[in-house]
Amino acid sequence: MNTPIAGPSAEYILPLRWAAETELDSELQDLAAYLERLLEWIPVTVVDGSAPELFERHHAVFPQGVRHLQPGPAGGNGKVAGVMTGVRASSAELLVIADDDVRYTRESLAAVVHHLSSADIVRPQNYFDPLPWHAWWDTSRTLVNRAWSADYPGTLAVRRSALLATGGYDPVLFENLELIRTVKAAGGREKIVPDLFVARRPPKFRHFLKQRTRQAYDDFAQPRRLAAELALLPVIACAARLPAGRRRAALLGLVAAPVLVAEMGRRRHSGTAAFPFRAVWFAPLWTLERAACIWIALAFRLGGGVPYAETRLKTAAHSEAELRRRHQGKLSTMQGGARSFTDNPNKEQP
Incomplete structure (x- = not known):
């Protein structure tokens, strides 16, 4: 089925920043083909912080339906600037944020958007496909993470109103953890879905x-x-x-x-x-x-x-205590009534 997921209330945001010395035509074509499939299911915004000549090349290769933007000013981690540019440009409430190596299917995309009906932020589980030898190595790290608690994927789903209520998150190294902690510190509910598997392409060996x-x-x-x-x-x-x-x-x-x-x-x-x-x-x-x-x-x-x-x-991510001092209570004062959860918003889901 190629019907849209959640209509105009959902959007896919992809922060991108490629360098000329690492960009391969095969990878660009693979990404463009993936974006074309995504457009059948959900609106797509690519926030592209690549150099101007690469930005123009990407613009020519990406499907016409993709909204292709340049990020706002970056400080530290440019990916955060890309994400927040896409979030602020969006009019959708349910946002899927994903790295350029993530590859959703329609089923996994619909599932992660659906989980936002009961959460402010959703964390699925990535796995590598294909599996060169170094991806086996990195997969073992994922398995160790799953044994003790949960893994941190290259994609999250978040309610736009919840993230904007915090004013955004800091451009630290471990940006996904910072995003999660920021939303939770403001009173948001995280839902971890370790059996919702989303593929990602493995990195090059270098x-x-x-x-x-x-x-x-x-x-x-x-x-x-x-x-x-x-x-x-x-x-x-x-x-x-x-x-x-x-x-x-x-x-x-x-x-x-x-x-x-x-x-x-x-x-x-x-x-x-x-x-x-x-x-x-x-x-x-x-x-x-x-x-x-x-x-x-x-x-x-x-x-x-x-x-x-x-x-x-220097900062990997700020502590939960520090972020609570900055953001505690911000979601409870949100206008518009986007949240409708009745149980403990910070209770971590299995």
Whole structure:
């Protein structure tokens, strides 16, 4: 079926910023074909912060129905400027915000929009398609996240009125977490849907390498996780110094534990439908990577922040307490009555 999803009350916003040295014609054609499919289901706005010559090239290739805008002034993370430009330009209440590598089907798009009938912000679950070897590696990280709590995808759905009531969110490194925390701090309700699977294209290997330390730096926004990850390298070093017999048992345990945790994450919330079993075997490699990269991230933190685009970002995301001080009660004073939830707005959904 090609009937629109939620009529004029829904819109898809895609922040984009490509560089000439990384842009491939095949990727541009793939994105254009995806946008053409999207237009059959939902209005689409692309907020494009690429250089002027690339902006014009994109404008020529994108389907005519796409609204193609330049972002407002950016400070720090340009993706946030792109998102907020699209949000302010939209007249729809139900917004799907997605990175350029996300690939919704009509069914998953309709589902995430539907969940906004009972939430201010909705978090689905991404999975990689296709799966080159480095995407298996990164999938193991997703599985570990699912085992302990929930993963952070490259797409969210949000009520426009709820986000605008906060005045927007800060251009930090972990921008999706900042968006979620900002809406929740203002009194919004988050709905996590870990069995709503949305595909995304894997990064190129060079970009994958660049993400290793940057993803570790995100954990400065999650202190308990940060402490656990900083402990990994000392634990591995201590195990390696044990006598031979105990060392073998300790190292085997350190290898087996991530595999078991990843398999727990794969089995939760129907994850076996999207995540092949093979991914769990990469969990020890990801754990070793994070054990090293978290200390590199700490060095960047002490040096003023992690490199991002042409700047450095020191703040991964603001704490929930800080954002509550700024935004608490803002949604309760919203005009227009867009929200109609009766239970605890900050109760995290399974």
